[in-house]
Amino acid sequence: MNVTIKQIAQEAGVSLTTVSNVINHKAHRVSEEKRQIIEAIIKKYDYSPNMNARALVQSSSRLIGLLYFSDTPRLDFSDPFVTEILEGIERKTKEAGFFTLIHNVISKHDILAVQKNWKFEGFIAVGFSQELFEEINQAVQSPIVFIDTHLEARVYDHIEDYPKRYFINTDDFQAAYAATSFLIEKGHQEIAFLSHVFDDSHPGVIQQRFLGYKKALEINQLSWQEHLIFNKSDFQEMLSKRKDYSAVLVSADYLAMEFIYFLKQAGHYEVEDVSIISFDDIKYAALNDPPLTTIRLDQISKGEQAMQLLADIIDKEEDPQQITQLYGSLIVRETVVQHH
Amino acid sequence: MNVTIKQIAQEAGVSLTTVSNVINHKAHRVSEEKRQIIEAIIKKYDYSPNMNARALVQSSSRLIGLLYFSDTPRLDFSDPFVTEILEGIERKTKEAGFFTLIHNVISKHDILAVQKNWKFEGFIAVGFSQELFEEINQAVQSPIVFIDTHLEARVYDHIEDYPKRYFINTDDFQAAYAATSFLIEKGHQEIAFLSHVFDDSHPGVIQQRFLGYKKALEINQLSWQEHLIFNKSDFQEMLSKRKDYSAVLVSADYLAMEFIYFLKQAGHYEVEDVSIISFDDIKYAALNDPPLTTIRLDQISKGEQAMQLLADIIDKEEDPQQITQLYGSLIVRETVVQHH
DNA sequence: TTGAAAGCGCTACCAA
């Protein structure tokens, strides 16, 4: 059995309370002399408090819930979106003395289940929809950092009505706008859009990028064309329409790599024929042949910032700014060329 | 506040004990009539028990600790080794009703800290060294599934002395042997070995592969040559020695991709000149140009099996076989060609 | 079949 506070108190010849005060660094409530004795014993047994007991009585569980939203029952960890955020969180979580419990959330019920079970000090929610945001906002009172969660404007406009809700987003609209503008600068006029299927009518990462793409075209007196909007299952169609566009804006590096691979297989890939720009800058992007021109979205940093935010709120009782907007940066490599 | 067992008991007009019995499916101790009443109330409030309280009194926390060993303070989540196992675990963890707490372990102290803090029902330990295995074996009595943990033979030879310790490993020796043999069959005689730095004298994944590589050479009357053993920082040297070998066995797909990229940059990559085979079959391997010939190690499946094992042990009280040996499978793509 | 009560390890409150 592990050492308990009781045994330590006994050995030190003091009360439980005194030991507890030492542990919780309420130094001013304990004499220096006793503190030293107690700390020696704590060290001797390498004692650390039972988190369950602690969490039961108060709310300091040191537990952070990492909630991934996915509409499929499976989380795709090969997606850097998922994995890099986790890496960022892990980097901070230990130094801040927290524990991270991962949970894949599909529905409202999952949220309730996980949060009733354990006392969380905070949550990091990734990729939530508007609907799920409303749910969790209702159900949970501890602080929540939302990453890559695009909501209806009314939420951001009245952010003060949502205390303890924090948002770390990339400005996806802006990122897509920049990427599309870059293509246009390079002389491209017929620019296709390739993404995973998405819901055009609800706020979301891809929807924002789609909007940014359309805006950039518009500003440059180009009009977007329905028949140049593709998704993952349209590779064949994209091949047959290859004369209709000179460049493609792809919503993820991995998808771009798949597309390039597909074209190569078909014997129809020439950088001169089709310029490609995508998003993420995953580490494989630089190794691709040719290396991908892409918009870097620093997901690792999002994870780090999210955890840092939580640590500040919980430990320092700060109340940081609720919205953190990040910007993608254009990484010029070799998949985009001047169009003539 | 959440509903407690007490309130449910009150509303149902029964005692705490009775409610507890219903929750814990001790149906034989409760009358059918009361059971129904109680279950209705539970459903009404969507009640689920407080895990902290439960864990405090007994050991059923439903908590699984996922312990990653890395000798650096940072976990590299871009390594599929890390990420795919996690994916496999997540797939099973929810259906089995567990929660997964991730922890990056660098030293003995980390293990103790994490395990004293929470009551874990089991652990999944990834990539542990012999030394750390001894530590955790001492410190923990709950079941532990070790993934990719190569230990000294004496442990496996007396596996019965290590109850509740389970091992899921790829036969890395065999995998490397097969890969090297494949190269030899293709007419290669001068075969280089490229890996991350590793400790030759201690059991480990790369060490096993190195042994398999040497064995295959030996069996075929070829001898391994010190000057053909490289690591990540030797790319330049490998380039200058390019005439000394016609094939390379690389310990990971990602490293192989880096190497190929390096050669391409240097203007010295020709499939005809240097055959490359590696390990993992990450999803980028198939998209590489040329697609990687590799040994597929199904890491996702390891994660799934690990979690399944734990679920069987904990819930079904089975005592499964302690050692699960998996085998890599050769995926022939285009980086290995016949040598003349 | 049911319930009362003890206690898991800890913190918080109040009193000394």
Next chain:
DNA sequence: TTGGTAGCGCTTTCAA
């Protein structure tokens, strides 16, 4: 500055 005690929500004897 210290200690006694109640109680967090639950399970588990033991008795009825």
